[in-house]
Amino acid sequence: MNLHEYQAKLRFNEFGIPVPIGKVAHTPDEAYDIAKELGGLTVVKAQVHTGGRGKAGGVKVAKTPEEARQHAEAILGMDIKGHTVHKVLLDPGANIRSEIYLAVTNDRAARRPLMMASAEGGMDIEEVNRTMPEKIIRIHVDPLLGLRSYQTVALASGIDLPRELWREFNKIAFGLYRCFKESDATLCEINPLAIVEEDGEQHLKALDGKMTLDDNALGRHPKLEEMRDISEEPPEETRAREADLNYVKLDGQIGCMVNGAGLAMTTMDLTAHFGEEYGIGPANFLDVAGGAGADKVATALRIILSDDDVKTILINIFGGITRCDEVARGILAALDEVPTDLPIVIRLAGTNQEEGLKIIQDAALPNMTGAKTLNEAAQKAVEAVRGVM
Amino acid sequence: MAIMIDKDTRVIVQGITGRQGKFHTEQMINYGTNVVAGMTPGKGGEWVLGVSVFDTVARAKEATDANCSVIFVPPVFAADAILEAIDAEIELIVCISEGIPISDMMTVRARLDQSDARLVGPNCPGLLTPGQAKVGIMPGFIGMPGPVGVVSRSGTLTYEAVFALTQRGIGQSTCVGIGGDPVNGTSFIDALQMFEADPMTEKVVLIGEIGGTDEQKAADFIQKHMTKPVVAFVAGQRAPEGKTMGHAGALVEGNVGTAAEKIEKFESVGVKVASYPEEIPDLLG
Numbered sequence: 001m002n003l004h005e006y007q008a009k010l011r012f013n014e015f016g017i018p019v020p021i022g023k024v025a026h027t028p029d030e031a032y033d034i035a036k037e038l039g040g041l042t043v044v045k046a047q048v049h050t051g052g053r054g055k056a057g058g059v060k061v062a063k064t065p066e067e068a069r070q071h072a073e074a075i076l077g078m079d080i081k082g083h084t085v086h087k088v089l090l091d092p093g094a095n096i097r098s099e100i101y102l103a104v105t106n107d108r109a110a111r112r113p114l115m116m117a118s119a120e121g122g123m124d125i126e127e128v129n130r131t132m133p134e135k136i137i138r139i140h141v142d143p144l145l146g147l148r149s150y151q152t153v154a155l156a157s158g159i160d161l162p163r164e165l166w167r168e169f170n171k172i173a174f175g176l177y178r179c180f181k182e183s184d185a186t187l188c189e190i191n192p193l194a195i196v197e198e199d200g201e202q203h204l205k206a207l208d209g210k211m212t213l214d215d216n217a218l219g220r221h222p223k224l225e226e227m228r229d230i231s232e233e234p235p236e237e238t239r240a241r242e243a244d245l246n247y248v249k250l251d252g253q254i255g256c257m258v259n260g261a262g263l264a265m266t267t268m269d270l271t272a273h274f275g276e277e278y279g280i281g282p283a284n285f286l287d288v289a290g291g292a293g294a295d296k297v298a299t300a301l302r303i304i305l306s307d308d309d310v311k312t313i314l315i316n317i318f319g320g321i322t323r324c325d326e327v328a329r330g331i332l333a334a335l336d337e338v339p340t341d342l343p344i345v346i347r348l349a350g351t352n353q354e355e356g357l358k359i360i361q362d363a364a365l366p367n368m369t370g371a372k373t374l375n376e377a378a379q380k381a382v383e384a385v386r387g388v389m
Numbered sequence: 390m391a392i393m394i395d396k397d398t399r400v401i402v403q404g405i406t407g408r409q410g411k412f413h414t415e416q417m418i419n420y421g422t423n424v425v426a427g428m429t430p431g432k433g434g435e436w437v438l439g440v441s442v443f444d445t446v447a448r449a450k451e452a453t454d455a456n457c458s459v460i461f462v463p464p465v466f467a468a469d470a471i472l473e474a475i476d477a478e479i480e481l482i483v484c485i486s487e488g489i490p491i492s493d494m495m496t497v498r499a500r501l502d503q504s505d506a507r508l509v510g511p512n513c514p515g516l517l518t519p520g521q522a523k524v525g526i527m528p529g530f531i532g533m534p535g536p537v538g539v540v541s542r543s544g545t546l547t548y549e550a551v552f553a554l555t556q557r558g559i560g561q562s563t564c565v566g567i568g569g570d571p572v573n574g575t576s577f578i579d580a581l582q583m584f585e586a587d588p589m590t591e592k593v594v595l596i597g598e599i600g601g602t603d604e605q606k607a608a609d610f611i612q613k614h615m616t617k618p619v620v621a622f623v624a625g626q627r628a629p630e631g632k633t634m635g636h637a638g639a640l641v642e643g644n645v646g647t648a649a650e651k652i653e654k655f656e657s658v659g660v661k662v663a664s665y666p667e668e669i670p671d672l673l674g
Contacts, residue, residue: 349549
């Protein structure tokens with residue numbers, strides 16, 4: 001789950017990281033009031049779960065409250081890479097001397113958290129990584145030891161940070177690591193961590209913030225879970241998440257329902273393979289996980305059918321511990337509950353597969369076809385789409 | 390022989406009194422697995438399916454001399470269950486639980502690396518040595534004894550592949566589900582190494598998927614150290630970038646971890662790659 005910039009910065013601040021004290025506006029008038037209250041220069045920033053906001057025109061500086069209102073008016077409702085802007089953050093302007101980058105993430109290959117710093121802040125860090133990887137200083141944190149002071153010194157000196165800022169940097173790095181650990185985050189990123197001048201002195205301030213949380217750990221962070229913005233995810237994905245199904249929307253026409261992630265991916269691959277020359281492919285990835293009982297199949301069917309692009313349904317279940325005849329009855333019961341005229345291809349394999357297929361055949365629903373192998377199922381689904389298109 | 394488990398493996402079930410734990414304990418016993426003890430905190434002294442339940446892994450081990458434990462506990466308690474088994478010096482720990490926070494697994498992994506224990510999983514179907522024992526949730530009927538070792542990141546896709554082998558009369562030495570999490574215990578390389586050393590195994594099937602670089606590392610290992618032929622399959626060839634495909638580890642980030650990259654790597658070291666699961670038996674030759 002992703003947090004918005006304003007949410008991430010509030011969270012950072014709880015761990016002692018200095019951030020601008022801004023406020024969120026949902027309307028241009030609110031933006032006007034906030035800008036007036038903040039006084040001076042304000043930065044109006046689109047709050048969406050995607051990068052490249054600046055380039056898309058989603059970040060603007062306002063000199064007056066009236067200008068803030070105008071910027072908010074332009075930015076609210078704007079589409080940035082498929083995300084609609086519903087709110088803007090107004091931050092007080094800062095006197096920026098230079099910008100650095102600081103982040104903690106999980107290095108899956110090294111199986112440890114990784115802290116990264118770079119003097120090239122403000123830029124897209126992936127671009128920095130591509131063009132000048134030596135400009136990113138990396139340290140791995142031993143999960144049993146936690147972050148150590150010598151490591152933050154290595155980062156500060158590695159990016160040639162002025163020495164008078166090392167103490168502040170150390171405090172921010174420790175705060176960010178604690179925030180990462182105690183939020184069960186998979187990413188905490190400050191870009192830029194700016195060197196700003198205030199009253200003739202230089203300080204560090206987190207002008208932007210990005211946090212991604214581990215969905216598996218949200219159960220122990222109810223306060224963070226409340227920050228979820230469901231307007232940021234497709235409605236089908238919200239429904240699937242609530243029903244404990246793994247669903248990813250794709251852009252084809254074959255609605256797939258499969259038990260197990262690996263098998264679901266393989267089903268997706270095969271439908272795309274056989275459908276390629278006709279412009280046909282999978283409409284989704286859907287793993288009904290664990291059991292494939294009538295309730296779960298019915299929920300999955302509802303989700304698949306709510307996607308108007310779906311022209312055919314492909315059900316592929318491997319009956320391991322669950323028997324195929326039980327699965328077949330579950331599918332028929334679910335179809336009673338969620339009727340559809342779309343063609344349905346069903347492939348059952350594993351325990352009692354013959355009995356399962358027989359139940360499907362005996363039901364003799366005009367729109368339903370059985371298949372013996374995975375390849376046959378994928379081919380039949382592609383043919384069915386061609387028939388209705 | 391076979392690898393990791395056989396009919397003499399002495400198994401403790403952690404979480405035996407839960408619904409899943411109880412159900413699969415019965416399945417394991419019916420298959421012939423030597424389940425010697427159960428463990429659930431606060432339920433010590435009870436009996437489940439004729440198996441004695443203990444409060445701690447250490448006590449269960451002391452009383453039964455178990456050398457393997459299988460974990461069926463809710464994901465938020467799973468890290469603790471694994472750490473307890475490591476502390477009790479259980480040699481082989483198989484964790485079935487799905488959805489363990491990654492930070493928990495990083496801590497577990499760091500502790501595991503300091504110990505002699507082997508962990509399989511988490512988020513995996515476990516182990517099956519056909520005709521001898523199964524530890525975990527793999528359906529027993531899919532396999533038959535034979536010379537092919539199978540190692541996989543997936544669950545039902547493994548069943549699919551193993552079942553395809555069995556239907557063609559090709560038996561298996563051991564089937565190993567290493568799980569779909571980004572941080573786990575046993576890697577492809579660990580399993581390949583064991584299969585290479587196992588006299589019962591003649592050929593190996595490796596089932597990978599998108600995400601991470603474990604398949605690429607396995608390919609390097611095969612090139613340098615494997616004398617036995619390996620056939621591979623990689624799921625997720627059409628997966629979009631930046632979307633997690635069910636398994637926490639199945640995620641294409643940038644152009645890292647794509648199926649195309651993995652397939653190309655396997656082919657470059659002479660590993661045959663099946664285009665669909667039913668083709669695996671053909672390629673084993």
